[in-house]
Amino acid sequence: MKLGVFRQALLLILLAEVPAIGQAVYFRHKISWQSRVPATQLVNLPTVRTWGANVLWVDARASDDYETDHIPGAISLNEDHWNELLPQFLAQWSADRKVVVYCSAQSCNLAGEVARRLRDEAQLKNVFVLEGGWEEWVKNR
């Protein structure tokens, strides 16, 4: 009797696995929370804090969000106004400072895009994306 119930439970779990596996295969490239930023370009907040003053924060969120609140000293740089904001950022940049870009959440790819353009277009080195983004900063400020 006990074995029968166990086998039935197992059968039901196996039945549920079929659509689950199908969905996992079908959506393998469409996972909304998947970060497109390579792990080597991500940095966590405790590590950034060890860098002290040698950090240049970049806020990749929309300008309205930046105006509302931002990490002290952060410079606004987003793709809505990239051409206009980039020179303002570059005027503050120096080779000895690490650039840390953040946006509103890890699932948001704005920071990843801004970091990529800084590396590819302005050819800057030492550009990182903050793990957990703005929310992580707010939680630990």
Added chain:
Amino acid sequence: MKAIYLIPAALLLFLPALARADLKWEQTSVDVNPTVTDKQAVGHFKYQNTGDQPVHFKSVKTSCGCTAARSQQDQVAPGEKGEITATLNIGDRVGQQVKTITVETDDPAHATTVLTMKANIPQLLELQPTFVFWQAGEEPKAKTISARVGKDIPVKELQITTQNNQFEAKVEKGSEPGVFRIDIKPKETKTTSFATFTVRPDYPKDAQKAFYISARVAGAPGAAVPPAAAPVAAASASPGK
């Protein structure tokens, strides 16, 4: 005995399929191809309720603030068709932009659907790199920026200007159509300075777009850069020059 357990389990699994709401999407991924003059990229996601129960939209959320999405209605009656429109503000974005829209409904079979809009934004002008710099004391040699016009875009001339006369710029046509070479050099590198060059292609005529190149002579690490203002210097390149 086994049937006592299996039959209710099977009923639980398959009964909901007999009478239900069923929102069918024509496609959950769309590609949009705006032109160089477009300010927005718009994607349409069409749906139909093929079930016999109404479907209610609980929420429609986009993956970033640059994209807005709206549904034509809050409730979709059985058999009714409609669409969700997603609008991406292009701003200064270039290349392929992938934005997702998460739609939540009260349809238990499709409670959450992720719609994907891929916008292929043409690049009018690619500057590589957009930033050149010299260390203080470095030989003030010219640094070259490659300017490449996007495919099939009829740019014939680039004009470059700056308000900082501590730097000089020269534009020359490259070896193939749509390619330019921009040389920038500081007059000297003894003092720190920073300049922003504005690059204007001659197309589109009625909606000229500006691109920027930054040039800097950096002092000691972390040194502040004084803003510089001076008469405008201009250079341009066109066929025959």
